Amino acid sequence: MADQSPARAPAAPLDFIRSIVEQDIAAGRRGGRVATRFPPEPNGYLHIGHAKSICLNFGIAGEYGGTCNLRFDDTNPTREDVEYVDAIEADVRWLGFAWSAKLYASDYFERLYGFAVDLVTRGLAYVDSLDADQIREHRGTLTTPGKDSPYRTRSVGENLDLFARMRAGEFPDGAHVLRAKIDMGSPNLNMRDPTLYRIRHAAHHRTGGAWCIYPMYDYAHPLSDAIERITHSLCTLEFEDHRPLYDWLVRALFEGDMPQQIEFARLNLSYTVMSKRKLLQLVEQGHVAGWDDPRMPTIAGLRRRGCTPEAIRDFCARIGVAKKENVIDVAQLEHSVREDLNRRARRVMGVLRPLKVVLTNYPDGQVEEVDVVNNPEDASAGTRRVPFSRVLYIEQDDFLEDPPKKFFRLAPGREVRLRCAYFITCTGVIKDARGAVQELRCVYDPATRGGDAPDGRRVKATLHWVSAAHAVGAEVRLYDRLFSVEDPEDAPEGRTFLDHLNPASLETLGGCLVEPGLADAAPGDRFQFERLGYFCVDPDSRPGALVFNRTVSLRDAWANIRRRV
Numbered sequence: 001m002a003d004q005s006p007a008r009a010p011a012a013p014l015d016f017i018r019s020i021v022e023q024d025i026a027a028g029r030r031g032g033r034v035a036t037r038f039p040p041e042p043n044g045y046l047h048i049g050h051a052k053s054i055c056l057n058f059g060i061a062g063e064y065g066g067t068c069n070l071r072f073d074d075t076n077p078t079r080e081d082v083e084y085v086d087a088i089e090a091d092v093r094w095l096g097f098a099w100s101a102k103l104y105a106s107d108y109f110e111r112l113y114g115f116a117v118d119l120v121t122r123g124l125a126y127v128d129s130l131d132a133d134q135i136r137e138h139r140g141t142l143t144t145p146g147k148d149s150p151y152r153t154r155s156v157g158e159n160l161d162l163f164a165r166m167r168a169g170e171f172p173d174g175a176h177v178l179r180a181k182i183d184m185g186s187p188n189l190n191m192r193d194p195t196l197y198r199i200r201h202a203a204h205h206r207t208g209g210a211w212c213i214y215p216m217y218d219y220a221h222p223l224s225d226a227i228e229r230i231t232h233s234l235c236t237l238e239f240e241d242h243r244p245l246y247d248w249l250v251r252a253l254f255e256g257d258m259p260q261q262i263e264f265a266r267l268n269l270s271y272t273v274m275s276k277r278k279l280l281q282l283v284e285q286g287h288v289a290g291w292d293d294p295r296m297p298t299i300a301g302l303r304r305r306g307c308t309p310e311a312i313r314d315f316c317a318r319i320g321v322a323k324k325e326n327v328i329d330v331a332q333l334e335h336s337v338r339e340d341l342n343r344r345a346r347r348v349m350g351v352l353r354p355l356k357v358v359l360t361n362y363p364d365g366q367v368e369e370v371d372v373v374n375n376p377e378d379a380s381a382g383t384r385r386v387p388f389s390r391v392l393y394i395e396q397d398d399f400l401e402d403p404p405k406k407f408f409r410l411a412p413g414r415e416v417r418l419r420c421a422y423f424i425t426c427t428g429v430i431k432d433a434r435g436a437v438q439e440l441r442c443v444y445d446p447a448t449r450g451g452d453a454p455d456g457r458r459v460k461a462t463l464h465w466v467s468a469a470h471a472v473g474a475e476v477r478l479y480d481r482l483f484s485v486e487d488p489e490d491a492p493e494g495r496t497f498l499d500h501l502n503p504a505s506l507e508t509l510g511g512c513l514v515e516p517g518l519a520d521a522a523p524g525d526r527f528q529f530e531r532l533g534y535f536c537v538d539p540d541s542r543p544g545a546l547v548f549n550r551t552v553s554l555r556d557a558w559a560n561i562r563r564r565v
């Protein structure tokens with residue numbers, strides 16, 4: 001397969017799944033083949049948790065010369081949509097992976113039906129006519145065994161007839177279900193005659209009106225794996241108790257190599273929710289602007305925010321795969337994003353909250369261009385020319401009229417450096433009627449061109465700036481965490497995760513000013529605004545009406561945490 005995933009570093013210790021895969025290859029199990037699949041249900045957009053599964057499944061296939069299928073597990077007609085199918089494909093591709101085959105569980109509907117008829121014929125499945133409540137009552141609990149349904153002893157002939165009529169549409173929703181005949185006394189509830197098919201008179205996004213019975217996920221999934229000759233079926237821990245059913249179905253219907261289901265801990269991330277049901281609620285109730293809102297943990301949201309596929313893959317590699325549930329600090333994802341953007345993002349100057357500065361000793365009407373380094377950490381990135389003139393803007397935050405001890409930036413009478421330009425000294429403060437600072441008057445020292453004083457005198461701060469006559473206006477969207485608590489799902493009685501939404505998760509700034517070189521920046525372009533953070537051009541951006549998203553600020557909480565421990 002055309003896999004562009006980075007090869008695993010040779011020295012990295014194997015995770016428990018790769019260890020199993022390597023042992024299987026060494027032992028020649030299943031002919032030494034490696035075949036994985038990523039099986040999303042097209043009922044929502046992919047999120048960062050799915051990225052973990054994608055990196056694992058496609059990664060293993062790439063590393064061991066195997067295959068990885070993208071299989072849509074589209075067995076639930078009422079919640080699924082082609083919009084999601086398209087978005088999932090785009091996201092997997094964007095993450096840098098290519099599937100060996102694109103498949104749909106719905107392509108197997110006829111075969112799955114045939115398998116069910118086979119089970120019925122062999123006395124391994126029956127049509128039950130209890131209603132949903134009765135089935136639940138009969139199922140028993142973790143501590144009490146279930147009870148057989150009175151319909152469990154129907155003859156094969158009667159079962160075949162009823163199942164065929166279920167398919168033919170003779171019965172309303174809920175009238176009957178097809179169940180596996182396993183063991184109502186099993187300690188594992190999944191083995192207490194699980195439902196295999198239910199009647200659902202609903203159109204399917206791919207099969208249209210062809211079917212009115214639909215297979216359950218627990219039935220379709222193992223059989224789809226077996227049909228595709230998957231070798232290692234990787235899934236999250238909640239399916240551990242379903243594994244006996246997975247094995248039971250595959251053994252009952254297939255011969256030879258069996259796919260092996262292996263469970264790993266799902267990714268949980270602090271300050272967000274990952275359940276598709278909850279993400280859908282955020283979208284439908286308008287708490288966010290859509291599935292690709294840059295505050296969402298979706299791949300589409302992270303992309304729009306400015307994260308790179310490399311950063312997401314790096315994050316997934318760092319968190320690894322294990323058997324034990326845990327919560328990953330979102331700062332760790334931000335760390336991977338910063339590391340990657342630090343390498344690739346061009347440095348530019350942009351002022352978010354402009355404060356006007358007039359250089360009273362700079363000739364009126366004169367414009368010069370100063371050379372600004374593109375990346376202080378990479379000399380080969382070169383320099384660019386940025387216009388400089390008498391009227392400039394600096395960041396409001398970079399000036400205080402009455403500075404406290406630790407404030408080293410501009411203040412009355414104080415000298416600072418303008419990045420790659422000149423030293424300036426504040427000589428006057430112009431205020432409005434209410435006393436708020438409106439403009440500054442400064443003088444520059446022509447001898448400090450380029451940012452160094454020939455007499456060796458030093459300044460304690462270097463500020464970013466733009467030239468008023470040349471700067472380009474922009475809107476900047478500052479994003480913060482969508483939830484104000486680490487675990488939004490941990491809500492007291494009568495409240496929900498929505499009560500933990502962070503009211504300040506989006507701050508939109510108009511009237512920002514960026515250096516003129518950004519005038520034709522295109523959606524998706526990424527920059528480091530010096531001293532402020534990493535920013536990405538939003539798809540809403542137009543020439544003349546630039547819109548930037550702040551991907552992440554420069555401060556790296558995760559690096560600090562790691563330094564401390």
Ligand code: ATP
Pocket residue numbers: 038039040041042048049050052053234235236265266267268274275276277
């Ligand atoms: P839901 O949110 O509705 O419970 P889901 O997240 O399980 O659904 P699927 O489309 O069924 O969504 O997931 C596709 C694959 O991604 C499955 O193999 C699933 O185990 C895996 N997956 C889903 N969420 C995570 C997660 N947080 N971490 C790792 N893998 C995940």
Ligand code: MG
Pocket residue numbers: 041
């Ligand atoms: Mg699922």
